[in-house]
Amino acid sequence: MSSPVLSLEALEAGYEPGAAIIRGISLTVHSGEIVSILGPNGAGKSTLIKAVAGLVPKFRGKVILEGRDITAAKAHELARSGLAYVPQTDNVFTLMSVDDNLRLASDILAKPDRQGQIAAIYEIFPDLSRQRRLESGRLSGGQRQMLAIARALIARPRILILDEASAGLSPKLSGGLFAKLAEIRDGGVTIIMVEQNARAALAACDRAIIMSEGQIAHQGPAAQISADPSIGRLFFGMKSAGAAV
Amino acid sequence: MTLQFLADGVVMGAMLGLGAIGVTLTYSILRFANFAHGEFITWGAYITLAITAAIAMLAGGTPTFGIFSFGWPILAAGMMAAMLTGALALALDAVLFSRLRQRGSAIVMVMASFGASLALRSFLEFLFTSKPAYFSRDIQMAVPLGMGVRVTPDQIFLVGVTLVIFIAMDRFMALSASGRAMRAVSENPTLARVAGIDVERVIRTTWLAGGALACAAGVMIGITLQIRPFMGFDFLLPLFAAAILGGIGSVQGAIVGGLIVGISEALAVQIVGADYRAAIAFVILIAVLLVRPAGLFGLRQ
Numbered sequence: 053m054s055s056p057v058l059s060l061e062a063l064e065a066g067y068e069p070g071a072a073i074i075r076g077i078s079l080t081v082h083s084g085e086i087v088s089i090l091g092p093n094g095a096g097k098s099t100l101i102k103a104v105a106g107l108v109p110k111f112r113g114k115v116i117l118e119g120r121d122i123t124a125a126k127a128h129e130l131a132r133s134g135l136a137y138v139p140q141t142d143n144v145f146t147l148m149s150v151d152d153n154l155r156l157a158s159d160i161l162a163k164p165d166r167q168g169q170i171a172a173i174y175e176i177f178p179d180l181s182r183q184r185r186l187e188s189g190r191l192s193g194g195q196r197q198m199l200a201i202a203r204a205l206i207a208r209p210r211i212l213i214l215d216e217a218s219a220g221l222s223p224k225l226s227g228g229l230f231a232k233l234a235e236i237r238d239g240g241v242t243i244i245m246v247e248q249n250a251r252a253a254l255a256a257c258d259r260a261i262i263m264s265e266g267q268i269a270h271q272g273p274a275a276q277i278s279a280d281p282s283i284g285r286l287f288f289g290m291k292s293a294g295a296a297v
Numbered sequence: 298m299t300l301q302f303l304a305d306g307v308v309m310g311a312m313l314g315l316g317a318i319g320v321t322l323t324y325s326i327l328r329f330a331n332f333a334h335g336e337f338i339t340w341g342a343y344i345t346l347a348i349t350a351a352i353a354m355l356a357g358g359t360p361t362f363g364i365f366s367f368g369w370p371i372l373a374a375g376m377m378a379a380m381l382t383g384a385l386a387l388a389l390d391a392v393l394f395s396r397l398r399q400r401g402s403a404i405v406m407v408m409a410s411f412g413a414s415l416a417l418r419s420f421l422e423f424l425f426t427s428k429p430a431y432f433s434r435d436i437q438m439a440v441p442l443g444m445g446v447r448v449t450p451d452q453i454f455l456v457g458v459t460l461v462i463f464i465a466m467d468r469f470m471a472l473s474a475s476g477r478a479m480r481a482v483s484e485n486p487t488l489a490r491v492a493g494i495d496v497e498r499v500i501r502t503t504w505l506a507g508g509a510l511a512c513a514a515g516v517m518i519g520i521t522l523q524i525r526p527f528m529g530f531d532f533l534l535p536l537f538a539a540a541i542l543g544g545i546g547s548v549q550g551a552i553v554g555g556l557i558v559g560i561s562e563a564l565a566v567q568i569v570g571a572d573y574r575a576a577i578a579f580v581i582l583i584a585v586l587l588v589r590p591a592g593l594f595g596l597r598q
Contacts, residue, residue: 106492131493139491145484148477156481159474162492207493 054083056116057136057211057242058104061216063113065103070248072111073099075266081211086243088231088253088274091263093131097246098140100263101213105137118210134280136209140216140246143200146156146189150180150199155186157206169206176235177202194225198232205236217254254278299445303369308452310539310559311459316514316532317539317551318466319507321541323416323547324382325483326397326503327405330537333389336417341382341512342519342528343425348374349432359433364450366433368521375516380507386508387501395500414530420557422526429523432516455517462513463552466506472546475502483546535562535578542585544592553593557581 059080065201066073073096081087089097101107104115106127117135125133143151146246154173158166174181177198188199197217204212214233218226230252237243247253254260254274262270262283270283277283316338323331351371353359361368393413397406439447470476481489482499490496511529518528541557543550558578565577585592 065348107487127490128493128495131491137491139488142409142485145481145488147484148480152480156474156477157492159477160536203492235596 054085057083057118058244059114059116060104061116063100063103064111065099065108065113067108067113069109069111069119071179073108073266074103076113077263077266077268078113079261079268079271081242081244083210083242084237084240085259086245086257088245088250088257088260089244089263090250090253090260091184091269093248094265095263096266097263098215099239099266100277101137101215101244101246105135105213107137111163111275131207134208134210136204136207136212137210138200138214138217140203140219143187144191144196144203146187148188150188150191151184153199153203153279157203160207173202173206176205176232176239189203192226193220194222197221197229201232201236205241209241211242211244214243214247216246218247218249223252226252245288299567301446302567303560304442304446304448304452305566306560306563307456307556308448308559309563310556311456312514312517312521312540312555313532313535314552315459315462315510315517317543317555318463318548319514320536321540321543321545321547321551322479323501323507324540326479327406327500329403329410331446331507332407332410332533333417333532334410334507335531335534336414336514337382337386337508337511338518338529339421339524339526339531340417340515340529341378341423341508342515342524342569343430344378344381345371345374345516345519345525346430346432346513348377350391353527354563361433361435361436365454366435366437366449366451371432371516371520375513378516379512379598382512382515383392383505383508386504386511389417390500390504412497418526418530425526427526429525431523432519449519449521455521458513459552462510463548466510473488475499479503480546524575534575534582538578538582538585542581542592544594547592547594549591550594 060079063074063077077100089100091097092186099108103110106125110123114121117133120133122130122133122135145156148156154170158170161169168218179195180199180202183195188196190201201214201217218229220288226249233243233245233256245253245257254277257274260271260274260277261268262277270277316334319333319337320334323334349359350371352374356370359368359370393409394406397409416424437449437451439449441447470480476500478494479502480487481492481494482496486496515529518532535558539554540551542557543552543554558581562574562577566574589595
């Protein structure tokens with residue numbers, strides 16, 4: 053098995069001290085994996101990845117990124133350490149142009165490296181390259197999501213964490229997004245994605261973690277979870293027998 | 298009616314615009330109306346006065362540039378004072394605002410800024426008394442520009458300085474990494490953090506820049522009018538009117554807003570008399586808040 057990129061050890065986190073939403077989660081994500089985090093509303097999926105990204109206080113446990121303990125690191129330090137996080141909403145600077153969004157993200161790189169990295173990202177996202185002067189608030193939903201991912205990739209992260217990236221996108225655009233994520237993974241970036249659209253996420257990921265009430269309820273290879281009808285009934289409210297999703 | 302109001306308004310507007318840049322930056326990035334900003338203007342002017350006096354003692358006088366009422370000592374003192382006023386703003390943040398910021402209540406920050414304003418002004422009054430002071434008591438002859446408009450060489454110089462500072466700030470915000478970071482924090486501080494921006498560092502840069510620009514405005518007011526402990530406080534309402542009229546967060550807006558408020562005040566003096574001058578900024582402020590809360594270059598309401 054490939055080396056672990058991110059490990060959580062008995063992590064407890066939440067917004068208020070004494071009211072942990074994430075309750076003792078331990079997991080490991082390996083290099084080159086696409087891992088989906090699924091579960092019903094209120095399961096703590098978004099809170100978990102926000103805690104990993106340094107946006108929600110952690111009360112107990114550890115977060116290890118490539119062997120380094122990053123539990124106490126601040127959000128801006130994590131972005132510079134190889135961990136990129138894309139929020140579900142408000143994930144681009146709408147008053148800035150597409151180009152300025154990428155320039156801003158490149159400012160954490162060494163100066164001689166910045167222009168080349170922006171050019172490389174435009175090659176991955178040619179649609180953005182054509183709109184580089186446009187104020188990003190005027191982009192369509194799909195283009196905005198691509199810009200958010202492009203911005204996160206500028207700093208050459210080892211791991212990319214996405215919060216419901218396909219939310220609000222049409223099935224066609226969601227398909228394009230997941231195809232782009234597979235392309236990014238093939239480029240060497242490990243991906244964790246929180247998704248509401250379980251069917252699409254399972255089709256796009258290698259492994260899935262199903263959360264319930266702030267804990268891991270089930271985890272396994274995506275194909276295995278897709279084929280297990282009990283999981284659909286238990287965690288996604290599906291009444292009929294058959295495949296989970 | 299002559300066009301003199303235009304020249305007077307542009308000079309006043311330049312001073313307001315410079316002060317309003319600091320207001321608009323701190324307002325958009327720190328997310329509260331800092332009523333102590335007026336005191337940075339006053340402190341900037343008094344620190345410049347004190348350093349100028351020290352230079353005069355050491356150099357045995359205060360030489361002037363040709364037709365101007367001031368010389369290199371005021372410019373050198375102004376630059377040193379800009380740094381010290383920026384440091385004063387930073388110190389105020391460290392001892393007061395940064396502690397309150399963690400509690401996340403804008404109204405508490407505003408009330409604290411009122412308190413800080415009073416304390417800073419009273420301390421200045423204690424140090425320098427409330428008697429007006431001047432950089433120069435020389436009388437300057439205004440030069441005719443045509444169509445009945447006259448301006449002093451100092452006024453022309455100060456409008457030029459404002460233009461240079463405005464262009465520098467505008468380019469700094471548009472092209473530099475620090476400027477981009479300030480714009481990012483202004484729009485979405487959480488996203489800025491996950492994009493790798495040290496928000497606390499941006500806040501410190503904002504206080505430094507805001508304090509330095511307030512000092513520049515204070516020196517300009519001191520050169521064209523007089524220096525007294527209430528000078529910044531008296532400018533506070535027009536400064537906020539200019540910043541809100543221009544659009545919170547916009548450097549161009551602050552300058553344009555300053556010019557509109559300045560020219561409107563000067564026009565009001567000609568039409569209805571100087572007694573109503575102070576009301577003009579208030580009228581503009583209310584009108585903008587009612588009609589276009591986002592301001593002319595509206596980035597945020």
